[in-house]
Amino acid sequence: MDRNQVHRQVALMRQSFFDQGFLDEQFIQLEELQDEANPNFVEEVVTLYYRDSTRLILNIEQALEKSPLDFNKLDCHMHQFKGSSSSIGAKKVKSECTQFREYCKAGNGEGCMRTFQQLKKEYAILKKKLETYFQMARQAGPKEIACRPKPKLDICPDLEKNYVGWIPSRFRYTFSF
């Protein structure tokens, strides 16, 4: 496969993640933080997430083995895991986290366990997809970064390419995690 074809494949794969609801716009925020100074940022964050989240999953698994279930503790663990998953844009995983927390509020242990199994499936599916994606992106080479327009921060609309003449009283940051 020639390089152009690989680039096309990578772009199609990436688009499918959004179309099929695996990832949300938070992933785009990660991509916007990737630049020449930080060329592997997206892969680094995702790798860190999968490495760190194993302990969060273990915490939840251990908590689910207790009897009776401590729904407050379960909810607290899931809150952490949801926050982490949200930060990489893991849409389906995040949705399962929300469902899990609903079951915690309702004191529904069965629901929690069922949802947790589904969550782990989604988590694993996304991991596999992203591993394949990053592998292909590396094969495709640096064209991916060069093609992307220079990222802009989502702040005051008056702000152009530089920061001269910016007015603090109208300053608004939106950081979404």
Place this chain on the structure above:
Amino acid sequence: MNRDQFPVGMRVLAVDDDPTCLLLLETLLRRCQYHVTTTNQAVKALDLLRENKNMFDLVISDVHMPDMDGFKLLEHVGLEMDLPVIMLSANGNPKLVIKGITMELAIIY
């Protein structure tokens, strides 16, 4: 610092126990051309702040942390260092927001 200019070089201390969120926060802040120091422990953050009160201009902290509640950290920072603090939370609970506001700070969630 000239109040009419963007605060390039502002010294920020970022605190979050989640390493993924912390890396993301750090990178965002560096993109804003701030000087960023990170720690994943509130206790370490307090030590850093106590070591040299003039080392930072702003503290950004997560609310839910295992070693110390974010609000506790906020209390210490407010009392001892008089630095502005921004609290981050994925928790949209309005009670939490009011708690933060009565402690006179900005919350982003």
